[in-house]
Amino acid sequence: MNVVNVVPMSHSMPYPPADEPHVSVMAREVVRLLQPSGGVFLDVTLGAAGHSVALLEAGAASVIGLDRDPRALELARARLEPFGERALTRHSSFSKFGEVLELLGIDKVDGILADLGVSSMQLNEAHRGMSFRAEGPLDMRMDTTRGETAIELITRLDDDELTETIGRLGEERRARRVARCIRQELEAGKLATTLDLRRAVVRAVGPARINGVDPATKTFQALRMAVNRELFELEALLNLAAERIRPGGRFAVLSFHSLEDRMVKRAMQNPVWEPLSRKPLVAEEDELAENPRARSAKLRVARRAEGVP
Template sequence: MVVVPVDAQGFSHVPVMPREVVAAFASHGQGVLLDVTAGGGNHAALLLEQAPALRLYAFDRDPVAVRATRAKLAPFGARATVTKASFAELPETLAALGVTAVDGVLADLGVSSQQLTDAERGLSFRLEGPLDMRMDPTRGPTARQLCEELSRDELADLIFQLGEERASRRIARCIKQALEVGELTTTSELRRAVIRAVGPRRVGGVDPSTRTFQALRIAVNRELEQLQGLLEVLPGWLRPGGTAALISFHSLEDRLVKHAFQQRQVWERVTRKPLVAGEAELAANPRARSAKLRVAQRAEEGEP
């Protein structure tokens, strides 16, 4: 059994590859870092603990994560500033904070354990909840609205591309049928619609609805567009020699990071192949199984 620690604010999340993240920024102990996916502030707290002269700005699009991170980083006083912002909002937010050049940027992509285990967020097929899936509940359509707005073919394409689900056409048809009869308001209704399309059989222990949930979550939160936008602007924030460390959890994200870091005039890769969690971490934190950490430094020469 894996026990997920819950901190004083009731936020549960175990940060992945903590030692590797701290090592990535070890040479910037006197500098300024951005953590653009604060979550529960766990990586941020570790980084601040390790380097007493470090200044850190943390951001998250989820108001619950922002509250938890503020509480977690309160002991560090003025060394930490926590602000609600999505990647797309960061250029404006950094300008408002007066932050122009930094020494490092950390992004630990995807969702936190806290988000996954809060039934109200509708992110998990394991928990009964509204079919919402938004990381920022104040913005954009919910998963249910997205299923309504898209045509059957558009929905099938989305499930195929973002979930890498081969049965996407059958699944989209069953989702649309569920909508017509008013049976697509909860996570269990979405799971039932998928099972009607593909049957209940688990392949390799994976629930048949896993890929459809992943696809809808990525689409609702525009995760790939947000990441692509971040990768385009982030070299402009880093001083030459500054470090970017990005942790991705599925191949679509990792591919974007890998391609961005291949631009030689902008980046010098620190990791050629992505770092992955070791045996001991995997045994303690199964969420680390799909994590890939890529680290690169802003090239000394050349324009971003």
């Protein structure tokens, strides 16, 4: 299989090369609002451990980091080594973070951070199949040790389900056409790689970039979210967080998708939470200039109310 860049020069969102680690988004704001000094924090999306390192450097007593991606954990472990026993890492989906705390004998933590979505490393590694910029298998799983791949999902879903997935998770208006073209390519035996999938989408919606965005972006996002059950994971995290953060502790969620931000906003309207701002925070100009990935980031932070069960 060739590794080919589809649109290397003109894409509006340049990605660092595959061996360059993920750059943490809104780390300053996360540290300021989580107030890590002396506390025990749970980073449920460890990634390259950038936020965890920032929390530890800002005085967190310890950080427990989870990731469902074994490769991310390997990298994170290396970066966290200098912190010794102050940093613990576990392979887990965040919907199951309660079980991890149980095993560690921890009832409540001082704060939880979730930085949703995928890392640049995952997007940049062609063999993960998450990006249409390079040829890779239609996998898209964050946790490569289990679960259904994108091609298995596409094969299993019927036309209506595929349309619904692409329409809802990708907010793609032409979802039915896209689903039909994908199905045709599959049935013709021509859907094996990310570039095949991109070609099917382009056949459905045309090659034009809208606001500099590749026409396959929405479909890839939708399928990745479905493969990784990202909304289900978020719902579970939101349901569990209040139980596991001590009164006065803090919960920070960085989201990159309007559906996710809406879910976080709604969850933080529960009286167990006191949101620290009415509107989500967004990245400052200086960060946007350095890290285009921060463009769509929305940060919501809430304090666990005292005296509310």
